[in-house]
Amino acid sequence: MVFSCIPFLFFFLPLCLILYYAVPFSWKNGILLIFSLIFYAWGEPLYILLMLFSTVLDYTNGRLMERFGTTKCRRTFFLCCSICINLSILAFFKYADFVIASVNGLLGTQFAQPHMHLPVGISFYTFQTMSYIIDLYRGEVKAEHSYTAYLTYVSMFPQLVAGPIVRFADIQEQLHHRNITLDKMEQGLLRFMTGLFKKVLIANQAGALWEEICALGASETSVATAWLGALCFTFQLYFDFSAYSDMAIGMGRMLGFDYNENFRYPLTAISVTDFWRRWHISLSTWFRDYVYIPLGGNRKGVPRHLLNIAVVWFLTGLWHGASWNFILWGVYYGILLMLEKYVWGKALAKLPRWIQHTYAFLIVVFGFVIFAITDMGALGNYITLLFSFASNTLADTRFLWYLGNYGIVIVIACILACPVYPWLCRKAASLSRGKSCVLSALAGLSVLLLFVLSTAYMVSDTYNPFLYFRF
């Protein structure tokens, strides 16, 4: 169930919230848990068992580590057990087909692929449970005694299927004590609405044009059309993914939880390094804290630093899907980060700001082309189109046609990809009382209108994809 659909928004969420607010605090985790399990079972009626197994495993491991983990050696044993089992499950369900296909391709063998269907959200919840065990090993959290609380943490529907990856350390306290206030409920609902508008009104539109361009034949695609397609996919992914985080953070807030921000206007980054501080922050900090720093980060000499970057970005790419293009995408960023660290990073920082923005933006847009097309042959063709300045028409009437049809949506996307909203909020805060009343009323009215419009789009329900089924 995606958040931006009729069953979720008009039935599941209100019912859940009404019950959640009605019951005493000690029951709230229970209500949340029941609804989360229903939410997961709605999309994955069978694999919910896998998720339950995963939580039982790590909960038990945590208790055992607490009880018997008196020496470092024993603690390491429990840690390794948990990590091995978690990664094996992930590897089997997510990567088995890919590995076997790659081996068959390389060696010409004929091993049968298991053709497992990928459980939704497995990459997100596996990383969440692993964060618990690793933090516990490091002594950064206390073992959780309540299985209900632990299962609630892992399965919580706001962040279960598309992130952000919430770390147990950040939320353990809140699982047992949290403030649920009308004020937070209001903030949360409005934040959720922001996400809903981004997903339904921007991301889905940009995505529709991307799919249309992608389906064109090479002879119908001018260079400008190809770049327009790449831009549209960039907007689709950013507005879709950040919208999920907005909706998750908003719903978390309505339930009394405070999640960390997951996106900070990544398309306005001034370098690749900066981009990764702003894009899917919960994933990049996860890799930083649990892979990059344990490997030694940048403190063990240049060759080791380069190796660490390579490992982390190979894994980051692989995390996004079991396909070569995702690995290529990770490696692409790994190499660019190395170059920024050791070759042109300092020179880049001295250039005018607009050059830095353009540089990062083009790299990101091109990167998402690699991300978008899983078939390597098709990817190669599309990249050729992007750069066929000499052999292909630069722009044709079809490009102008798309521009006419989608121009306004693209302009709105461009504006919203920049931090215009926080800027307006700051301005609003400094206004006089009367003026801020008028502004509030206008903003309030727009929210209501956009809500009606989003409902219209959801009811018409033509194109509403869930992009993270590969994650």
Place this chain on the structure above:
Amino acid sequence: MITNVKIKRAVVFLICIGILSMAVCFLISPKKEFSENENRYLTKLPPLSAKAVFDGAYTDSINDWLADHFPQRDFFVGLKSRAEIAVGRKEINHIYVAEDDYLIEPYAKPQNTERITDTLVKFYEKLDQTALDIHLMLVPTAVTIYSDKLPTYAPMSDQMATASAIYDASGIPAIDCSDWLSDGASQGQLYYRTDHHWTTLGAYYGYLAYCDAKGLTPVSLESLTAQTVTEDFAGTLYSKVNDYSHKKDTITIYTNPEDDLTVTYIDTGEVTDSLYNLDYLEEKDKYSLFLNNIHPLIEIENKAASSQDELMLIKDSYANSIVPFLAHHYRKIYVFDTRYYRDGPSSFLSDHDKITDVLLLYNMNTLDSDTGIRGIY
């Protein structure tokens, strides 16, 4: 940005009320079976089965069911279309929103040209070409004749190029009515604004092209009785675009007072004296009034025909509005809809040796998208 606490509270309150009232309305309101505006049956609540639950089909259909029966669905669907038009979209649900209130179906790149010509070749080879006068008429749709009304830069492929390729490859003598239609475009409305069919006037120009090719003297439009049967026709394209403020169409039908018709619908056994069934004016798809919608085989006898010739007309729904003009020239017309007539018209021919003419009439869009023509062989 909503800094005022009271306004924020009011907005949140209104959203919550909106969500809850919609949910309650959904639960208590009766569920419609059919959407007139969208011209389709709405999803029913699926039966619960273990298989459907576990492969996820059940939850998918719940989603469709909720969306289809959502309170005020027509308002929301229409709002979406209005919003898209407002932000500059000229193509909605694969239909061009063209000038002068025309909705025009694009011509998609043909996929089946080779299979169609193969069928036509086989069909043609089997016929007795010395005894029969055979013609193929591929009618362009509004996208070709009204190409000047299309939105600027709208992508289009050339229908008549495909038609020529089919004419050449099949070897069947062609009747190209596109010039007749182009010339007639200034004389009146040749295609419906909201439907993919040609109007009766459009069909009349097609008829003129046919008469010209056959050497027949066409009946003049003035000598026919014209009757405007509806001004409230919202056709198939209207239902795809769902902009409910769109201007609707007028249907005019023509009857020849000289004709003396007996129309027999072979599948139902119904016999009547009219080529129109005006009962369809009460329904959404008013184009069905021509030849009583779809029938595999219709026999039309005209005792006052200008000749004793008999015509075998193999066609799609476009031809339903040309038959009233052709009827005057033939003692008998056998009308085949090859999407539904399963026995192959060729064997029918050998049983009916009075047939003198064969006309294959299809429009260029459904020719490729609806593979009914393959039923001719």
